[in-house]
Amino acid sequence: MKGSLSGVALMLLSVGASATQLQISNIDYLYPDSTITQYRLPWFSSPDNPIAAKRINDHLFSTFIFHLPGKDPQATLNQLAKTEHGMEGIETLDYHVQYLGKNILAIDILGEWCGAYCEAYTEPVVFDLSTGYRVTLEQIITNNGMDTLATKVRKDISDKISTFVAQQKALPAEKQRDEDGVIMDYEAFYAECLARTKNPDFTDYTDRYSLNEKNITFLNGRCSNHANQALDDLGDFQTPLPVSSLNEMLTPYGKTLLTNEPRQRTAPLPGLSDRVLYGTLGKNTRIVLNVSCQRSYIQGAYFYEKYGAAIGLSGKCSPENTQHYELTTSSNEAPAEKIVLDLKEGRYQGNWQSGGKTLPVQFD
Known part of the structure; x- marks a missing residue:
């Protein structure tokens, strides 16, 4: 049978005032007649907090393969992978645990989605370990803090583009030519992307964030479309900021999750979005x-x-x-x-x- 459920790690995490055991296992599906994994997802279990573990599992399955895991997640993945339209458009799936802390789990889902063409993607997800709910940036950062972060990320991307363009223009003409002898006009190539970084109303740059013990990192895609991808030397953008720099921007719920200060646990405001x-x-x-x-x-x-x-x-x-x-x-x-x-x-x-x-x- 393709695919296996194998234990990977047993980790002790402190959630609130109690210790929680969170076990992480792999659910794998191999390419047909191959030993290479095509789909790999994590499976979380916890004897102390099974509801939170269930919600995390249900979130990952329902978001990334559009199906609940059911009583046998391995059988579910196998069945979907073997069905003609069960995993339609999803070429590969994998994951990487970025951080397991006392309050949060940060995980990156890595995949390749195929439509008219195929694109690789990384989707970071952060969970509250006490509830299993996804943690959105708006829940942990104040409105003023969101504006501050958007400005920081815009400036970082703007500086990276401007620096790269200036470096290319400073090269001797013969080093600016590609293999066909054409001089690449990077200033024109990145002009539209650079213009967006100057627009204070453009807030998409903080939509995707990853988290670990030291940094919060904002992830943004490349400036180019698929057709021009080979010409885009900058590629995707990552803007890391120290978690310690967020202290003045945190909501009460954010302080509960991200600081080590002893405090009464604060819940996020009620909401429907991004919650199972x-x-x-x-x-x-x-x-x-x-x-x-x-x-x-x-x-x-x-x-x-x-x-x-x-x-x-x-x-x-x-x-x-x-x-x-x-x-x-x-x-x-x-x-x-x-x-x-x-x-x-x-x-x-x-x-x-x-x-x-x-x-x-x-x-x-």
């Missing part, structure tokens, strides 16, 4: 929700626990308003579904509508 939520549809049908609000649009899916397949959802959202959401299915193959949710008494509650039928829905 467990709920009930109708009387007792268990469902799972995983959606993300980016700018003014929300995308993601909900899943029936019994079946595990993703049912795509989309809608409008606002980072400033986490009280009300209206989500609709994005598939044209079935009657449209609509989920309306309001935050009441700390939980999202509302109704599910489809084909003239309405059922109550609520999330724990």
Whole structure:
């Protein structure tokens, strides 16, 4: 059988006032008739905090292979990999644990996605070990701090581009020529990218961050499109900043996670985005929700626990308003579904509508 579930490490982590055992195992799927791994995902288990471990696993599976792991995650991965459209577009998957601290787990998902062409990507994810929820930058950094970080990252990328262009222009003409004898105009090549770094309203540069014990690192893609990738000598951008430099920018929840100061644990504000939520549809049908609000649009899916397949959802959202959401299915193959949710008494509650039928829905 292709794929194996093998124990990798047993680590003792301090979460809050108690010690938590977090075991990390591999779930692997090999290329057909090969010993080379095509898909590899982590699997977390914890005898002390099984709910947090389950939420982390469900988040990774539902986000990156669009399916819940079910009772046997290895069998789920095997089945999806062998099905014609089960892993459609996902050429490879791997992971790297960046950091395991007393409060957080930081992991990078490494993959290759293929559509009209293939692109490699790295998607960093940070989890709160006490809850298993994903930790977004907006939860741990104040609004003013977000502006400060965006400015720092813009300046870093701007400086890297400007320095590189100046260095190339300073070279003798013969060293500026490529193998075809053409002088590359790097100033024009990076002009659009450089212009974005001068725009204070362009905040995308802080969308993706990775974390370890010493640094928070903002990850940004290259300036070029796929067709011009070979000409882009700068490639992807990484902007590391010391975690210690964030102290004045941290929210109370951020201080709970990232400082060693003894303090009462503070929870993040309620929200729907980037959190795996467990709920009930109708009387007792268990469902799972995983959606993300980016700018003014929300995308993601909900899943029936019994079946595990993703049912795509989309809608409008606002980072400033986490009280009300209206989500609709994005598939044209079935009657449209609509989920309306309001935050009441700390939980999202509302109704599910489809084909003239309405059922109550609520999330724990």
